[in-house]
Amino acid sequence: xxxxxSLFISLLLTLGVSSAIAGSHGSTLDLVKDRGFxxxxxxxxxxxxxxxxxxxxxxxxxxxVCRAVAAAVFGDASxxxxxxxxxxxxxxxxxxxxxxxxxxxxxxxxxxxxxxxLEFVGVNYYDGQGFMVPASLGVSSASELDGASVCIxxxxxxxxxxxxxxxxxxxxxxxxxxxxNSEADAAYTAGRCDVYTTDASGLYASRAGYPDPSAxxxxxxxxxxxxxxxxxxxGDSAWADxxxxxxxxxxxxxxxxxxxxNVDEMKNSKDPEVLRLLGVNQVGDTGAGYGQWLNLSDDWAxxxxxxxxxxxxxxxxxxxxxxxxxxxxxxxxxxxxxxxLYAPPFR
Amino acid sequence: xxxxxxxxxxxxxxxxxxWIQALIVGLFAFLVYTVSQTTAYNLEKRGIGTGFExxxxxxxxxxxxxxxxxxxxxxxxRAYFVGxxxxxxxxxxxxxxxxxxxxxxxxIRLSSNWLFRNIAYVYVEFTRNVPVLxxxxxxxxxxIHLPKVKQAVQFLEYFYLTNRGLYSPSPxxxxxxxxxxxxxxxxxxxxxxxxxxxxxxxxxxxNQYPIFYINSAIIIFTPILIFYIMGMPMEFSHPVIKGFxxxxxxxxxxxxxxxxxxxxxxxxxFISETVRSGIMAVxxxxxxxxxxxxxxxxxxxxxxxxxxxxxxxxxxxxSQYLNLTKNSSxxxxxxxxxxxHGFGGISLNQTGKAIEIMLIVMVxxxxxxxxISLLMNIYNRTVQFKGxx
Numbered sequence: 001x002x003x004x005x006s007l008f009i010s011l012l013l014t015l016g017v018s019s020a021i022a023g024s025h026g027s028t029l030d031l032v033k034d035r036g037f038x039x040x041x042x043x044x045x046x047x048x049x050x051x052x053x054x055x056x057x058x059x060x061x062x063x064x065v066c067r068a069v070a071a072a073v074f075g076d077a078s079x080x081x082x083x084x085x086x087x088x089x090x091x092x093x094x095x096x097x098x099x100x101x102x103x104x105x106x107x108x109x110x111x112x113x114x115x116x117x118l119e120f121v122g123v124n125y126y127d128g129q130g131f132m133v134p135a136s137l138g139v140s141s142a143s144e145l146d147g148a149s150v151c152i153x154x155x156x157x158x159x160x161x162x163x164x165x166x167x168x169x170x171x172x173x174x175x176x177x178x179x180x181n182s183e184a185d186a187a188y189t190a191g192r193c194d195v196y197t198t199d200a201s202g203l204y205a206s207r208a209g210y211p212d213p214s215a216x217x218x219x220x221x222x223x224x225x226x227x228x229x230x231x232x233x234x235g236d237s238a239w240a241d242x243x244x245x246x247x248x249x250x251x252x253x254x255x256x257x258x259x260x261x262n263v264d265e266m267k268n269s270k271d272p273e274v275l276r277l278l279g280v281n282q283v284g285d286t287g288a289g290y291g292q293w294l295n296l297s298d299d300w301a302x303x304x305x306x307x308x309x310x311x312x313x314x315x316x317x318x319x320x321x322x323x324x325x326x327x328x329x330x331x332x333x334x335x336x337x338x339x340x341l342y343a344p345p346f347r
Numbered sequence: 348x349x350x351x352x353x354x355x356x357x358x359x360x361x362x363x364x365x366w367i368q369a370l371i372v373g374l375f376a377f378l379v380y381t382v383s384q385t386t387a388y389n390l391e392k393r394g395i396g397t398g399f400e401x402x403x404x405x406x407x408x409x410x411x412x413x414x415x416x417x418x419x420x421x422x423x424x425r426a427y428f429v430g431x432x433x434x435x436x437x438x439x440x441x442x443x444x445x446x447x448x449x450x451x452x453x454x455i456r457l458s459s460n461w462l463f464r465n466i467a468y469v470y471v472e473f474t475r476n477v478p479v480l481x482x483x484x485x486x487x488x489x490x491i492h493l494p495k496v497k498q499a500v501q502f503l504e505y506f507y508l509t510n511r512g513l514y515s516p517s518p519x520x521x522x523x524x525x526x527x528x529x530x531x532x533x534x535x536x537x538x539x540x541x542x543x544x545x546x547x548x549x550x551x552x553x554n555q556y557p558i559f560y561i562n563s564a565i566i567i568f569t570p571i572l573i574f575y576i577m578g579m580p581m582e583f584s585h586p587v588i589k590g591f592x593x594x595x596x597x598x599x600x601x602x603x604x605x606x607x608x609x610x611x612x613x614x615x616x617f618i619s620e621t622v623r624s625g626i627m628a629v630x631x632x633x634x635x636x637x638x639x640x641x642x643x644x645x646x647x648x649x650x651x652x653x654x655x656x657x658x659x660x661x662x663x664x665x666s667q668y669l670n671l672t673k674n675s676s677x678x679x680x681x682x683x684x685x686x687x688h689g690f691g692g693i694s695l696n697q698t699g700k701a702i703e704i705m706l707i708v709m710v711x712x713x714x715x716x717x718x719i720s721l722l723m724n725i726y727n728r729t730v731q732f733k734g735x736x
Binding site for chain 2: 146147163164166174187192
């Protein structure tokens with residue numbers, strides 16, 4: 001009888017625990033604060049965007065968004081736990097509450113924003129799908145790829161763009177679908193396929209890791225719009241605002257010339273927007289700064305710029321022309337500099 | 348100590364077991380209900396759409412390795428069928444190869460030849476003790492490092508081996524070929540009757556006939572004869588390099604070959620052990636008795652040992668077949684477009700319907716496995732000992 005009794009008790013406990021998990025839904029900000037660190041869904045490994053370095057510390061421009069949010073919430077950019085997600089499980093991981101936000105080269109689309117219950121809060125990299133081929137193939141345009149074998153990393157918008165591009169141009173191809181970036185690299189370098197297609201940023205990142213990067217060319221055609229950005233669960237707008245404005249703070253930082261090096265000097269700036277951003281100026285004469293609207297401390301943006309730096313710093317550090325990835329700013333330059341990067345005013 | 352109904356409820360073994368079982372079933376039902384309700388509630392709260400309408404939506408992606416025509420404009424439902432067929436293709440061919448190889452190795456392990464016996468032993472111990480996923484990846488890596496298309500290895504004139512697959516000519520059937528096909532079917536039906544007739548005759552007269560050779564000859568030569576009579580109604584499409592790839596002909600892709608080799612070589616090791624144990628389970632006296640009767644050694648194997656060994660072999664063999672079928676889902680590791688990779692992977696990501704798609708995929712595997720079990724159980728019944736033991 002004792003056996004049966006303990007069985008019943010454990011059963012009841014299981015039920016109790018599962019309904020307790022189902023029942024917990026406070027605000028994400030409180031949850032994160034109580035926990036003491038941010039859980040951020042990252043890539044499983046994409047050089048320049050999200051990849052642990054030799055010391056096991058995560059680095060990249062996607063990772064910097066997580067760090068910015070941690071800096072805003074805790075005043076400490078290192079209070080992040082990274083949860084590596086494949087492109088297949090990323091949405092489920094976010095939906096189920098296993099992570100607080102997702103920052104891992106994810107394209108903002110209508111379906112993901114609306115039907116999958118996600119909330120995209122901005123764009124941290126304007127990308128587009130490109131094609132990479134070995135230079136020895138002598139191909140100079142994607143329209144010469146009729147009949148080619150194409151390696152695709154699945155679980156992305158990539159395979160749909162590819163299908164559309166080839167059928168629109170009346171060309172045929174053999175699809176070689178592979179699961180991860182590294183498998184795609186292996187298949188492509190072994191010559192299993194002639195072409196490797198994914199977001200152009202991913203192609204640059206992959207190419208940087210090849211034994212001879214100059215033996216591969218990224219073709220000029222960009223066949224899709226891929227605005228990559230961080231996302232959160234739908235339904236907690238206050239949390240979405242925090243992530244959105246953490247990213248915006250980095251962009252405004254670049255616009256105003258605030259860097260991690262000069263952020264303290266900038267506190268003496270005469271530009272009221274800079275002063276509002278850095279928490280020097282208050283809202284009217286309430287005695288409180290702009291952090292109150294987000295339920296954060298007033299120096300939240302100061303912490304971001306001091307610890308993570310502005311957008312340009314993040315870009316140059318991880319994927320800019322001085323890194324092995326070697327990507328030009330292009331579309332990702334500020335609107336003043338010929339790009340389309342544009343943050344709403346901080347007021 | 349009269350029969351108090353309350354005491355009976357607690358101490359009567361029969362009644363007690365009934366209410367305990369009812370309670371457990373009830374609790375289980377409650378658990379399932381709660382979990383599904385919680386899931387539905389949470390999905391709705393997070394604004395995630397549910398339902399199976401997505402099956403009718405166009406898939407938007409291409410599957411190049413497919414037994415039926417498939418383009419990006421076809422529905423997710425059709426992508427599902429493509430996946431099911433590809434899973435069945437690799438499972439069935441894998442089971443076929445693994446069975447042949449397994450029986451062969453199992454018999455060789457009992458051979459008196461020291462070298463063969465030990466080669467088989469090393470093979471079994473190696474493949475059985477290394478995870479099948481690694482073996483599949485190994486085979487695939489070897490296959491994609493074969494010569495590239497432009498340096499294809501040509502053999503038997505029309506066959507090309509490359510790291511994009513093995514290209515071979517494909518037959519094109521012309522008008523009149525159906526007569527050849529029909530003659531083949533008729534030959535098979537005819538030989539089954541012939542076999543019955545000759546067996547009967549053998550039972551009456553005691554004369555033995557080489558039934559196997561006669562029937563094989565009929566089945567092979569009838570279609571060939573008709574083929575020539577009809578004026579060879581078949582042509583071949585040969586693979587030719589055009590642009591990036593070979594065009595025309597047929598191709599066995601490295602993804603498929605990698606899966607097939609990995610799965611069948613791995614499973615064959617287990618099957619060979621099953622076969623060995625089955626043969627060894629037949630008591631020594633059986634062999635000695637048949638030798639005493641003066642039977643030839645291949646007759647002893649075929650008529651005495653194997654039929655008795657099969658009774659032991661079939662049940663564990665069934666579970667090896669089930670394992671192989673389920674292991675075919677590892678195709679995802681090397682990009683083989685099976686059910687899990689295509690429908691369960693790409694469609695899932697396009698539509699975000701994780702619960703619905705996983706349910707469909709699970710039920711499909713369940714149906715496949717149950718079908719294999721059913722067929723094997725039917726076969727098992729035919730080989731079991733009949734009559735009083």
